[in-house]
Amino acid sequence: MFTLILELLGTFAFAVSGFRLASGKQMDWFGAYIIGLVTAIGGGTTRDILIGLTPFWMIDAKYVLVTAVALVVSLVFRERITRLGKAIFLFDSIGLGLFTVVGISISLDAGLPIWVCIVMGTITGSVGGVVRDILLNEVPLLFRKDIYALASIAGGLVYFGCLLIGLPVDVTAIVASLTVITLRLIAVKYHIHLPQFNIEK
Amino acid sequence: MFTLILELLGTFAFAVSGFRLASGKQMDWFGAYIIGLVTAIGGGTTRDILIGLTPFWMIDAKYVLVTAVALVVSLVFRERITRLGKAIFLFDSIGLGLFTVVGISISLDAGLPIWVCIVMGTITGSVGGVVRDILLNEVPLLFRKDIYALASIAGGLVYFGCLLIGLPVDVTAIVASLTVITLRLIAVKYHIHLPQFNIEK
Amino acid sequence: MFTLILELLGTFAFAVSGFRLASGKQMDWFGAYIIGLVTAIGGGTTRDILIGLTPFWMIDAKYVLVTAVALVVSLVFRERITRLGKAIFLFDSIGLGLFTVVGISISLDAGLPIWVCIVMGTITGSVGGVVRDILLNEVPLLFRKDIYALASIAGGLVYFGCLLIGLPVDVTAIVASLTVITLRLIAVKYHIHLPQFNIEK
Structure with missing residues (x-):
């Protein structure tokens, strides 16, 4: 449940960051939707393919739907989204923090070594934007520019540091996400x- | 047998569309061949990797060979292919219709839910060009620009509509392919x- | 052991070729590292995903570490690396030869047909640069430009020619690697x- 909310929030944030960069580039609505979708699910899809899992969005339609909702919201509230202009990195940062933790968690469940989990967290957070x-x-x-993937790697180290000192998984996830988001905001x-x-x- | 002919025709059409776009861009023959090959097999390869199948062209050499034949034909008949200039979208459209149906059919065999089958049909038809x-x-x-992936999605909906009203699979495949091709041609x-x-x- | 040394040398060579092309393009150190890493492991990762294996670098950290060492060496000896300027294709060529043979060898172990092994050798050698x-x-x-992937394909043919006339695998690997490297150097x-x-x- 907790992970689910994180994932949907991160998906929405990443999709909007994709729409914003696609805007004004001679794309049609469908093109913008795909850019937003790829930004949102590209990292997790890469992670799943590398690990050998079925990509998460094929099992559960809600990521594709949340991106569609984000597109409608972006079109309806385009004025307000414009005013959020200087805050584009905030969306990116929240998505980065949330996806990093989701990626680590899924990699741990797959039994991967710690360093690969941290790499997978970074891939989950970064590859969509790439x-x-x-x-x-x-x-x-x-x-x-900016600290981006490095914030994600630092969050991964904090994640395993928290587990090491015996913090519960939920607290660990929150602390690691906030670490990523804070580092990114401070760096910018x-x-x-x-x-x-x-x-x- | 029917599916086989569809696939070879689609492969040829997509490869030629790749050669045409690669032409005059300082590429050598090998580069053009790879561009044509990627256009032809890129969508199906992406589909197979997402589903977890061995990419279709690794099991059967004929797709790689058809692309080589298409390269030779393009070089030998370069005059006539030039005259086909304004018809480039026809090649693209035929390939799109054929590949969409092949992608849906393979996804159905893999037991995927209907909406994923439609996405996979669209990926099979579109990702090579991307x-x-x-x-x-x-x-x-x-x-x-243009209606492209949307035609593919519409064809997918028609495909499952045909199955729903009890049409045989071969007829369904023809109707859905023609839907995609017609929509694309009308849109252009x-x-x-x-x-x-x-x-x- | 022999394959291991080949792989580490090839990884180092490809990473440096990536760094050189990333240099002076407004990238930061992390970006350059990723460019070098992708150049070094991109081909093998593509091969492993196509075959359905876990990507080699996830099982063994040394490829990621060798690339980090290569980054430090490039930064420390930047003067000397500059003087190697005109030899950039030498790095590329050595990596190409070594990776081609590694790719063929892994594909053979996976039981793939000969023509797929040759394609996989070429993918292992070329896709990182792409x-x-x-x-x-x-x-x-x-x-x-240049003969690049064709040298790799020729090396693959030589590889299976050597096996056919009964040469031991180690000798075969050396002959095929040298074929690729020599062809590339002569072509340039x-x-x-x-x-x-x-x-x-």
Whole structure:
């Protein structure tokens, strides 16, 4: 139940982030829907294929439906969504935190080693945005700026730290999600980022 | 037998559509072959990976061979193929109709629920063209204009409508394919398309 | 043991080739690391997903670690790596030869037919570079110039030729790898390439 609410919230947030980036790029409604859907389910689908599971959205229609609801909401409240403009990273950050924890949890259930669980959490949180950027024909934002995947990795480390000191799983999930979200918000607010990579003069 | 002919025709049509878009883009023959091959088998491969099947072209060499034949035909008859220029969407449309039905049929055999079968039909018909556009470094055509995936979805609905009223599977497959092809041709002829997506001023 | 060394060398070489192309493109260190990692493990991951195996790097952390070592080496010796500038294709070529043989060997163990093994060898050697170019938002180099995948295919044919005349597997692997590397180097040195593909005036 708790995981379910997390997943639906994260799906909605990621879909809206996809719609916002698709907007104004000569896409039609269907194209925008697919961009939002891929942003929302791309990470989890990649995780499921790597682990060898049936992709989660094929078993349960609600992720595809939540994205459709998000599209309608975006179209109806387009004015208000515009005013949220500068908060686009907030949607991204919440989705990132929630999906990271969901990804870790599913990987643990699949019996994967801890480091693979952390990688899968990061993939669940990040790959949707990467595929979105590829479809929009841009170099993925993830590779260029801000702390993004690193916040996800840090959240994964906190997750297993919490389990190690004996916290219950629900508390662990909340703490790890908040860690990811907080790190991302702090990094953006204070312009904390990694150095640019440049090995040739 | 019937399905086989459909698949080979669809493969040929999609491969040629890939060659046409690859032409004149500084690609060599091998690059063009891969673009045509990916256009032809990309949708079915995505479907098989999502369902958890071995990709169809690994079990049976004929799809890879048909694409090679299509390449030779395209090179030998390049004059005539040029004259077919304005008919590029015809190839695409036939492939779309045939692949949609093949995808639904395979998904049904795999025991998937109806809505997933329709999604898989659409993926089988559409994803090859999306991967082609990604490789050619363009925003997928699918997202930008015309009724394309929607025709595929409509064909899927017609497919299950036909089964519901008790039509035999072969007739169902023909009716659904023709629905997809007709919808696509009508949409292009009368410039029917979805509204552009724009949620920010 | 022999295969292991081949794989680690190939991983290092491919990662460095990824770093070099990522350099100077407004990427941060993490982005560069992912580009290098994807270049190094993208082909093998694609092969494993197509065959239905758990991706090799999830079972064994050393590929992810070797890429991290390669990143540190690239940053520390950036001066010297710059001087290697014109030798970028050498890294690519060695990785191509080694990965082709590893891919064939794994596909043989999976009981695949010979032609699929050769395709899988080529995928193992080539797809990492294709995904790297997609992420960098460029038309894949593979499709545009030089003999690349064709060298890999030729190496695959040599591989099965060697087995046919009864050479031991280790010798076969060495001969096939050297074939790929030599063909690629000769093709670049003498500007041997396929004709450009152009079917429209």
